Amino acid sequence: MDIKAYIESGVLELYVAGQLSEAENLEVYKLIQQYPEILQEVLQIEAAVIKLTASASPHTINFESFKANLNNSKVVNLKPDKPKWTSYSGWAASILLVGGLLWTLNNKSKIEEDLKVVEIEKHFLEIQIENTRHNLVQTKNLLDAIRDKNIISVPLGGQGDYVNAYAKVYWNKEDNTIYLDAEGLPNAPKGKVWQVWSLTLNPLTPTSLGTIDDFNTDDNKIFAIANTNKSQAFGITLEPTGGSDSPTMEQLYTLGIVASTP
Template sequence: MNIQAYIESGILEEYVLGTVSPQEKQEVECMSHIYPEIKEELMRTESALEQYALKYQTPPPASLKETLFAQMNFDEVTKPESAEPISTDVSALEEADRENTIKILPVTEQIITEEPVATESTVFTNESNTGGTVIYPAWAKFAAAASIIFALLFGWSVLKTSDLKKQNEELAASSETLKSEVDEIKKDAEYNETLASLYRNPNYKVVKMAGLEKSPQSAVAAIWDTKTNEVLLDVQNLPAAPQGKQYQLWTIVDGKPVDMGVLDQEFSKKLLKMKQANPGAAAFAITLEKTGGSPSPTMEDMFVMGKV
């Protein structure tokens, strides 16, 4: 298995972000147990995301505590005027018929027919001229306060979740950008390493073609295998070919130009394989021709040239 290719596929970043399918999640966990390199990269990715989250975390607003307590109302609740007054005379209750002593009050009200227990309820005295005492359970106030706190915390949690999701999306985009940059750097490194090995190989003759009056800043190197006569082009600097045009390589053999093939339109940081060279080639040159090439070079559109 190509472990490096698996790491570079981006699945480890998706696993940490929680965007993989259950099957992919199981696969990553299995691979991390088998291959230490994958486990190490997974831990490094998790650490990087954790550091990012810690760096950009947002603490709860300082005013949240004051806002919650400001909305808690512990004012005394009075009995509605429409409610029927209830006598608290214990002796009268004992003499009356027990079936007539219990009356239905509005919700959350409780009639005292026996000795009240102060530790479980809060007693409020009706201030109307009808007299009577109504007990409201202590838990009613706390239930109302708890519902307010829950609503506020729920709203705050939704906002934080939205922010975290946005941060995760930004982090994923940043990871993709970073991955592309790393891939580009690796590609350049591999290309330079290949060039260095060719330049050091004694079997290759390097013919440097310098820019002419048409394009002084241009530079191209022809890497010629003197044993097989194969030619590779390293385009170091050459303007992009305009629409309908294409660069063409030539060798000069016995004073005459010989076609060596056209260059790919995308030639930057690529080794272009051209036609085999004639062993008697005295120079290499590149001209700008119509797309597909020309049987003879356009001398006024010659961009680079170099002697063997």
């Protein structure tokens, strides 16, 4: 192999500039391993490119023209001494510089995007932690409330066609609050809500305690509801969104009577 001619062909400059095909890169790499002269030349080119990159300013490069210049150099009458390739390596340096700038800009954009994602995930995690903490506190408060020695427990059994439905009311008369455990009710259909009623039995008088609008999205299915009534029973009906003035008896799912106290 004519190593001198190969070195003077301009291929090594293109190799350093990263402009060869994968097959051509592999071929040059094998020759570098085989011939110390080619390795030395590549090292010199790389050193020159690094030096020139420090002073080169980015500009638009027509690589086809650059390549044509290199190709044309093969047919020019060259002096016996090795020709100066500074101009070629200058182009190579510019290519590397522009490529480096593009790589830096692209990676900077990607890094900024990744940082935004990390920030969003961090914020989301903080919200989850806060929600979990809030839920734990809320759960503890509910457990403390229903375990109070003065609490009145009222089971609500399924009615009519809804015998499989069930619920339970924990009534704290001291703070006029009931805690409704509605685990035994299905999710309300679209356009419907569960409505809770306080009842007196003689005469039968229902008083609405409100609707449970967030029933389907609540995981615990335990709801604190204000109740200042002298309730003798509690019932739950399925009503149109917004609730009803009086219970729809055909949609009475559960009913429970407050046990009389001695």
